[in-house]
Amino acid sequence: VNDQELLALHRELVATPSVSRAEGPICALLEERLAACGLAPRRHGRNLWALAGEGPILCLNSHLDTVPPSGAWTRDPFAASREDGRVFGLGANDAKASVAAMIAAFARLRARAAALGIALLLTLACDEETGGEGTEVLLPELARRGLCPRAALIGEPTGLELAIAQKGMLVLELARDAKACHAAHARALGVENPIRALARDLVALDAVDLGPVDPWLGEATIEPTVLAGGAVRNMVPERASCVLDVRTNPAPGHATIVERLRAAAGPGLRVVSQRLGPCATGTESAIVRAAQRARPEARLFGSRGVSDWVYFGAVPAVKVGPGLSERSHTADEFVLEREIVDGARFYEAAAVAFAELAREEGAHASTLGAR
């Protein structure tokens, strides 16, 4: 796979619509392309995976799906048009640039993988934007087959900077119920207005300690996002509610945060989703050092955006890929061709460096064991 073939594959991916839950066609396309290169792709639902080499497994993970195109697009979101070294299209940046670059790196390393002493596991998942049947389903399936990654690179647009921490996301709903009544009579009837009660709860939440500032991720945050209650101007409603979007740090855990918020807001606080936990990889970890060896100028950072990293549990991982996060989910999304080419080189070099570090660690461990 040379650079021209890589870029042609990327455009083909962009031209194939793959909004979450509708990744069938892009899976079929990739299955054919990967098989043609002898990469032995396997399907699991709307996920695709391939394995090469033997040894500690380095997983290259990215996602095939995109958000739906917004009405603000001025171009055909599926034209994959080139202009001044840019490729425009839905998902061009998030994350089809990473997908194409990872495929190229995988193809280029496949023959060498055995010699490197590691196994490369390529996992291209569906439903990343929505949650569903993607990485969260594929990894347990691979584990059942004995394929458990030693480390992972998560392909998302980071400008090839290295995200070694990622905030968790906790979705809560705060609600207050009452007996609906005419607004003129509420006071006389002793009805506690649920909107007033909710407002007090929301203010009370501001005082809750969400834990220490994380060196990579900063403060944990809580943002009310969807507020609702009542429809009739002269009626006290029977319910007022607010969705809370909480972005969490590795400490304290989600359960502790929920407990503290509930102590402040009362029993009207309901957990909608708490499974997207925070992620962090130590700087001494082999995968971080390998990524730094592959790109010494790369900056380490903490990322506020959720990705499929959350499904990797304790596996040391780095989120890194071509393109820029701020272009994701925007109209007229694009990626630079240069970024894709650099991305493929980076993944290749990082895998080689990981293999070297794995060998060094193995040797060191043997030495220690021999004492």
Add this chain to the structure above:
Amino acid sequence: VNDQELLALHRELVATPSVSRAEGPICALLEERLAACGLAPRRHGRNLWALAGEGPILCLNSHLDTVPPSGAWTRDPFAASREDGRVFGLGANDAKASVAAMIAAFARLRARAAALGIALLLTLACDEETGGEGTEVLLPELARRGLCPRAALIGEPTGLELAIAQKGMLVLELARDAKACHAAHARALGVENPIRALARDLVALDAVDLGPVDPWLGEATIEPTVLAGGAVRNMVPERASCVLDVRTNPAPGHATIVERLRAAAGPGLRVVSQRLGPCATGTESAIVRAAQRARPEARLFGSRGVSDWVYFGAVPAVKVGPGLSERSHTADEFVLEREIVDGARFYEAAAVAFAELAREEGAHASTLGAR
């Protein structure tokens, strides 16, 4: 108009649908019935009026329209079915009982009005439930014709108790705007969450002094009723808003209340409606004394519900009529036939007493003038 004719007219009114804005058919029906009795009805839009006698004008005002039937009705809302002395139907209680009773009283007094030395002005209005082209349009039209009431009875179901004060209604909207952004990035971008700001505003409003407790109306109250903001779970919305239903007392005025609320909540407070002011009539007023003379056992009270009284400005008025307020706007609304009959007698006696008091006051004024 004997009691049987009165009750037959009431059932005919109930059987004629007259949801606000659709009072044409009931106006046509009444025009025919009143003309047949020689009452010389006049139309103005979807309002009906009639005049009898000469002298200080006593206005008998009620409304022809109803709210729409809710889905909770177990009966045909327009069947006007009788059962155990009750008449069931939409508007049977609010306010077709008052309408029928006022028509009967007007018809019974018409011939005597000249002898009594007062004029009776019957005004049956549209759009009371919604505001629109009813009493607020009819009274200025009558004023242009030189017909300015000296006093008024407002026909609404009060169980024939005497409402001598009525709360005003002020509708406000409190809103906060922001630049919409991803919830994960709001803190870093320095975006102030409009929901959080709105919650603080709502709590701040609780501390605002809405004025002294009124002896008849109690406290002024403020109830948040319609809360809205955001639609996407992980986005800080660009706007959060809440409708406020404020029920006011004669003091302080609406402008003062808005000023105090704005001082607490800031410029995001917008006046939606402030024209429905509070009403009050002194107990020494002739119309109050006349109503008490007609029904000595009647209780004086302050009413929290808005009515067309608000359009009578400084005209001394009492809100009083057959039926009960708590049956209004409910499924299977009904009124007792006994209540309607008593209502007609009451209106008749109150008008006679008002004429007597007007004569006494006139004599007294002449005496004073002759000193």
